[in-house]
Amino acid sequence: MPFTPTGYLPYDFANRRHIGPSPSEMADMFTAVGVKDLDDLIDQTVPENIRQAEPLDWGRARSEREALHQMRVTAAKNKVLRSLLGQGYHGTVTPPVIQRNILENPAWYTAYTPYQPEISQGRLEALLNFQTMVSDLTGLEIANASLLDEATACAEAMVMGHRVAKSKAKGFFVDENSHPQNIAVMKTRAAPLGIEIIVGDPEADLVPEDVFGAIFQYPGTYGYVRDFTDQIAALHAVKAVGIVSADPLALTVLKEPGAMGADIAVGSTQRFGVPVGMGGPHAAYLATADRHKRAMPGRIVGVSVDARGNKAYRLSLQTREQHIRREKATSNVCTAQALLAVMASFYAVFHGPEGLKAIAQRIHRKTVRMAKGLEAAGFEVTPKHFFDTITVNVGPLQKTVMKSAVEEGINLRPVGDDRIGITLDEATRPGTVESIWRAFGIARKDDDFTPEYRLPDAILRTSDYLTHPVFHMNRAETEMMRYMRRLADRDLALDRAMIPLGSCTMKLNAAAEMMPVSWREFSMIHPMAPADQTEGYTILIEDLKDKLCLITGYDAMSMQPNSGAQGEYAGLLTIAAYHRSRGQERNICLIPISAHGTNPASAHMAGMDVVVVNSAENGDIDVADFRAKAEAAGDKLAACMITYPSTHGVFEETVREVCDITHEFGGQVYIDGANLNAMVGLSKLGEIGGDVSHLNLHKTFAIPHGGGGPGMGPIGVKAHLEPHLPGNGLIGEEGAVSSAPNGSGSILPISWAYVLMMGGAGLTQATRVAILNANYIAARLKGAYEVLFTGHAGRVAHECILDTRPFAESAGITVEDIAKRLMDSGFHAPTMSWPVAGTLMIEPTESETKAELDRFCDAMLSIRAEIRDIEEGRMDAENNPLKNAPHTVEDLVGDWDRPYSREQGCFPAGSFRVDKYWSPVNRVDNVYGDRHLICTCPPLTDYVDTTE
Numbered sequence: 046m047p048f049t050p051t052g053y054l055p056y057d058f059a060n061r062r063h064i065g066p067s068p069s070e071m072a073d074m075f076t077a078v079g080v081k082d083l084d085d086l087i088d089q090t091v092p093e094n095i096r097q098a099e100p101l102d103w104g105r106a107r108s109e110r111e112a113l114h115q116m117r118v119t120a121a122k123n124k125v126l127r128s129l130l131g132q133g134y135h136g137t138v139t140p141p142v143i144q145r146n147i148l149e150n151p152a153w154y155t156a157y158t159p160y161q162p163e164i165s166q167g168r169l170e171a172l173l174n175f176q177t178m179v180s181d182l183t184g185l186e187i188a189n190a191s192l193l194d195e196a197t198a199c200a201e202a203m204v205m206g207h208r209v210a211k212s213k214a215k216g217f218f219v220d221e222n223s224h225p226q227n228i229a230v231m232k233t234r235a236a237p238l239g240i241e242i243i244v245g246d247p248e249a250d251l252v253p254e255d256v257f258g259a260i261f262q263y264p265g266t267y268g269y270v271r272d273f274t275d276q277i278a279a280l281h282a283v284k285a286v287g288i289v290s291a292d293p294l295a296l297t298v299l300k301e302p303g304a305m306g307a308d309i310a311v312g313s314t315q316r317f318g319v320p321v322g323m324g325g326p327h328a329a330y331l332a333t334a335d336r337h338k339r340a341m342p343g344r345i346v347g348v349s350v351d352a353r354g355n356k357a358y359r360l361s362l363q364t365r366e367q368h369i370r371r372e373k374a375t376s377n378v379c380t381a382q383a384l385l386a387v388m389a390s391f392y393a394v395f396h397g398p399e400g401l402k403a404i405a406q407r408i409h410r411k412t413v414r415m416a417k418g419l420e421a422a423g424f425e426v427t428p429k430h431f432f433d434t435i436t437v438n439v440g441p442l443q444k445t446v447m448k449s450a451v452e453e454g455i456n457l458r459p460v461g462d463d464r465i466g467i468t469l470d471e472a473t474r475p476g477t478v479e480s481i482w483r484a485f486g487i488a489r490k491d492d493d494f495t496p497e498y499r500l501p502d503a504i505l506r507t508s509d510y511l512t513h514p515v516f517h518m519n520r521a522e523t524e525m526m527r528y529m530r531r532l533a534d535r536d537l538a539l540d541r542a543m544i545p546l547g548s549c550t551m552k553l554n555a556a557a558e559m560m561p562v563s564w565r566e567f568s569m570i571h572p573m574a575p576a577d578q579t580e581g582y583t584i585l586i587e588d589l590k591d592k593l594c595l596i597t598g599y600d601a602m603s604m605q606p607n608s609g610a611q612g613e614y615a616g617l618l619t620i621a622a623y624h625r626s627r628g629q630e631r632n633i634c635l636i637p638i639s640a641h642g643t644n645p646a647s648a649h650m651a652g653m654d655v656v657v658v659n660s661a662e663n664g665d666i667d668v669a670d671f672r673a674k675a676e677a678a679g680d681k682l683a684a685c686m687i688t689y690p691s692t693h694g695v696f697e698e699t700v701r702e703v704c705d706i707t708h709e710f711g712g713q714v715y716i717d718g719a720n721l722n723a724m725v726g727l728s729k730l731g732e733i734g735g736d737v738s739h740l741n742l743h744k745t746f747a748i749p750h751g752g753g754g755p756g757m758g759p760i761g762v763k764a765h766l767e768p769h770l771p772g773n774g775l776i777g778e779e780g781a782v783s784s785a786p787n788g789s790g791s792i793l794p795i796s797w798a799y800v801l802m803m804g805g806a807g808l809t810q811a812t813r814v815a816i817l818n819a820n821y822i823a824a825r826l827k828g829a830y831e832v833l834f835t836g837h838a839g840r841v842a843h844e845c846i847l848d849t850r851p852f853a854e855s856a857g858i859t860v861e862d863i864a865k866r867l868m869d870s871g872f873h874a875p876t877m878s879w880p881v882a883g884t885l886m887i888e889p890t891e892s893e894t895k896a897e898l899d900r901f902c903d904a905m906l907s908i909r910a911e912i913r914d915i916e917e918g919r920m921d922a923e924n925n926p927l928k929n930a931p932h933t934v935e936d937l938v939g940d941w942d943r944p945y946s947r948e949q950g951c952f953p954a955g956s957f958r959v960d961k962y963w964s965p966v967n968r969v970d971n972v973y974g975d976r977h978l979i980c981t982c983p984p985l986t987d988y989v990d991t992t993e
């Protein structure tokens with residue numbers, strides 16, 4: 046290799062980390078695809094009229110060490126104080142066994158959403174533990190497997206309440222003791238739906254007849270601990286619903302919402318071992334009574350059986366979700382907080398019910414001692430009964446005390462202009478209490494150990510929780526570590542094989558990008574910490590915004606939405622606010638039939654009426670139909686929502702025309718940016734006609750999928766929309782869409798490290814190679830499978846759709862059979878049945894090497910040969926390797942009545958002999974699971990039954 050001059054690395058060397066094929070592999074791929082080089086391929090693929098003129102450039106790409114150094118320097122500008130600001134964000138202690146084996150373990154964080162249950166049994170079990178934990182703590186029968194944050198969970202509960210309440214009232218009552226961000230996000234969500242929010246004191250202001258439901262905060266944001274049984278009964282009397290937003294740790298000592306008669310409980314599981322991280326990510330929960338289960342938003346893990354009758358987990362009730370029900374779905378939630386829910390569930394497994402209760406009691410006793418010290422010095426402390434939060438009347442001394450507290454290394458919360466709020470947590474040390482006293486001018490030792498309680502006797506918890514054996518396992522770390530390892534081994538994540546999911550861009554999540562997430566300067570920052578303590582975050586976020594603007598051609602970015610779907614919702618609200626500001630009433634949103642299900646679901650949430658536009662024969666938007674529908678909408682046209690390159694995996698040449706038509710009729714163009722991995726450095730959304738787009742940082746910008754979340758869905762807008770971006774509910778602005786101003790702030794270092802280490806040229810190269818990899822797969826599978834859609838030169842974009850529908854007729858083989866058979870070869874299936882039913886959508890990304898693409902193509906070709914055997918009568922149509930897939934170790938022993946060998950069944954092309962991935966269960970029965978809905982851990986006797 047030629048020696049390169051000092052200080053300069055050619056980008057194809059520097060970026061070998063992210064770019065799979067080596068230069069020599071690429072040369073072979075050009076031949077297979079039939080192009081001269083990458084330039085030639087891109088010229089054939091990306092239409093001239095959308096190409097950007099200037100190359101993407103912000104200077105030299107940083108090496109790994111340089112980038113990490115820059116991250117360190119930036120992190121050091123964040124000041125880590127003990128934030129006792131409460132408001133739903135608490136100090137917590139992440140057990141190291143969880144930090145190392147879950148949070149920092151690619152087997153967990155690189156997994157995809159568990160849509161293919163057979164290869165997801167590990168995380169499905171962990172999520173079922175989460176549901177069981179939530180269900181037990183709240184005293185409600187059924188819980189989902191996480192929502193995005195507490196405030197959006199409150200909004201989801203409100204809308205769910207609206208769906209299930211028989212009361213026809215328009216109002217919704219919100220406890221004035223709710224966390225401010227919860228109130229802000231519920232207001233945002235209520236407005237487009239015509240729901241009237243009434244904020245007030247539950248004991249004085251609630252008029253049940255005026256509302257379809259009410260939400261109460263428990264304990265309240267200022268510490269009040271109240272029993273809402275009477276309010277909920279009064280609501281039920283007029284057929285309205287009662288919702289409680291509860292701190293799950295408090296529920297270990299306090300009467301549970303279920304016992305108050307609540308219909309729904311929501312809250313955040315952040316303090317179950319998940320660092321505050323500038324506001325996220327952490328998992329919110331939603332639990333409900335059995336009677337409302339079908340109206341529940343989000344994913345629910347359930348128990349079913351596999352083809353051998355063994356217990357197997359799967360996602361249940363999926364027909365309620367946006368990908369099926371579109372604008373009639375229960376919500377738009379897609380990516381949620383799976384990894385964080387897994388962490389919280391392991392925190393409960395780690396501590397067990399006694400451990401959790403001990404933590405809660407310790408926090409409470411510390412709070413009592415702190416309060417006694419303040420009272421002894423003459424301060425007035427409110428409320429009389431509390432769990433972990435009090436407010437102190439300091440009269441004119443508010444600023445002085447807060448400043449002294451900061452000098453002691455502590456952030457306290459200003460309440461009004463004469464009170465100070467203090468919330469203690471698991472990480473509070475006796476020294477912390479003494480520091481608080483000193484801030485109030487009290488010199489005192491924390492030596493009062495009288496175990497006094499200030500919880501009201503009437504609402505102490507009396508029922509059991511976490512009785513399932515999983516919460517009582519031997520807690521030796523050996524056992525914990527092995528349980529985590531066992532579950533991880535059941536799953537197929539990116540650390541083992543390509544996950545070629547169309548539209549979901551499962552690319553490398555490089556170790557260097559992940560490391561800063563665990564640094565305390567990023568993970569221990571409260572989202573409401575004063576700005577002078579978060580300078581590092583500000584630098585990071587502003588620079589990332591600038592680069593994302595350069596990449597997309599937009600003028601401004603909001604980092605608030607914490608998923609792609611939340612970005613869609615925020616973007617459409619921005620459009621709606623813009624029209625309103627110009628005195629226009631526009632509510633029609635044109636959406637192509639091929640759109641992702643979250644698009645219509647989000648449009649509905651933003652109060653828009655969806656008009657569906659047809660696709661032409663070649664998969665493109667039918668421009669004539671688009672024009673006709675835009676014309677028909679006329680001055681009611683609010684927006685169109687298109688995806689570019691299209692969900693069919695081609696760069697449509699007519700995109701500018703579609704944008705022009707929308708603008709001609711006064712509408713705004715929303716371009717779904719989930720496919721941005723095909724565009725970075727080649728074309729800009731803001732230049733081809735987009736007014737607003739969301740970017741999925743957990744797709745294009747290297748944030749891992751976490752088995753179904755976290756994600757980040759920031760939106761970019763053109764300048765005219767900037768004044769209408771979502772406000773920041775925390776500081777009293779209207780229009781917040783998430784709990785925290787910058788969404789899940791603590792995962793932004795991942796995307797920042799990614800763009801720093803890639804540089805403009807590296808990112809552009811990634812795009813080009815992503816397109817090469819997809820075209821290589823299309824070329825290798827040509828003749829065996831038909832590629833459904835291509836551009837004019839016969840090329841696909843960064844993904845391709847294979848038509849597997851003909852095999853239903855010719856061999857009785859469905860797309861599902863193919864997906865399951867791929868598991869035997871050690872692959873996660875591509876996206877199934879979207880955007881066209883009965884097809885497979887494959888997106889390899891730039892990260893995969895030619896060798897891995899070949900392994901995948903070999904597997905696909907061998908599947909095709911097996912189908913041909915059925916077509917031509919050499920293999921039975923029912924009893925064959927496809928229908929029986931996936932094969933498990935159980936298939937290696939015992940009777941074998943199949944017309945093919947165990948060898949063929951278990952070791953098809955592409956599978957490894959030594960490192961063979963074994964699906965832990967045979968094919969999972971979906972129908973059975975929905976018919977016998979079980980969404981909490983089954984009793985241990987069931988486990989015994991199935992292993993016999």
Ligand SMILES: *Cc1c(COP(=O)(O)O)cnc(C)c1O
Pocket residue numbers: 378379380548549608609610611641643644688692717719720741756758
């Ligand atoms: C992934 C995706 C979304 C939704 O993003 P989430 O982060 O899962 O909410 C929207 N549109 C398209 C085309 C997608 O692929």
